[in-house]
Amino acid sequence: MTDFLNRIMPNVLANWTGENGMVQGIWQTLYMTFWTTLIGGFIGLVLGIALVIYDEQGILSNRWVYSILDKVVNIFRSIPFIILLSVVFPITQLLVGTTIGPKGALVPLIIGTAPFYARQVQNTLVQIDPGVIESAEALGYGPWTIITQVYLREGLPDLIRASVLTIISIIGLTAMAGAVGGGGLGYIAVSKGYQRYQNDITIVATLLILVIVFVIQGLGDLWARKIDHR
Template identity: 50%
Template structure:
């Protein structure tokens, strides 16, 4: 068995410490960028919904400006965003390389996508429920927390799952330009040194991450669906 593993994965065996380290870096990138994007994206998504036409805090200038910013940032390919964000990344975290240097572009690339997902999720809330809450004298903030967010929990979980799965791919892309993690490992060894078994292992690990995220999301959706 050991001989077979050595034959199929010769480079993996010698690079296990680096694979463990890269896996930990990718998990850290997903966790940090994901949590920051989650909270900021929720806020922006709520603002998009409540300031939209005919909604509880309708405000055309705020909605127009925020929507345009989100549309513009969403249209920028992530690989270009990585390069464009270098000055900002250095200003915030002090470096534009390694795991630490990946946080800013990952957050910038994830927030617009997640905010739009949250807007779509909250927009599905029954208008009749909102009107009933207004008729009972609920304030806008009460409607946001007790109606929009509470009624949209399954859709919010679904949006979060989709976003975190997308974030796994972004971390790999960030690694391709020195961002650390499994993407960096695959490029340095699998691509530049033709150690194909390293590439296969990194792909398998990323697929495991995606399936864990998707599975956890599905379980939560089932438990929170009325």
């Protein structure tokens, strides 16, 4: 078996462990995905809820607040991620002390993810039946209760699906960040695979990214179906 693997992917086996090896690339990709999902997801969730409740039809309707939030989200969503990496270099250096490696990639990843997820949250929550929200207001529920017990509870299955979509997008962004020194499987695929003409490394790194995506998609779909059937 080892001889067979040596014949079809010799460079992968030679770079499986050690610094900038495949194993390290997997963990770096998971590291960037986890922290970006956690921090960027939280910021995006707050922004998305704010866009809903401050909208013209929202429970705390405020045209000025909504207009500001809407423009901020639109601006950061419109910046291509490869450009965002360069634009936020000074902020990244200030916050984490480096602009390279997985740690240096976190700041642009979070900034790029939060507005994207905010729109996903907004699009999910505005589909909730207005009658349910009006009933909650008629019962005397305050804004916090309506947000947690109506918006988030009613929209949970679709929020899970939106979250899965966002996490998959994050994995794609980590690969792009890796191409410019962010580490992870994207870095390995480009620096060790593409640039050195070691096609087996590029193919295996791509397959590993696909495996991570399929696992997340499968777990997310399973969770959403369980919530839907309650």
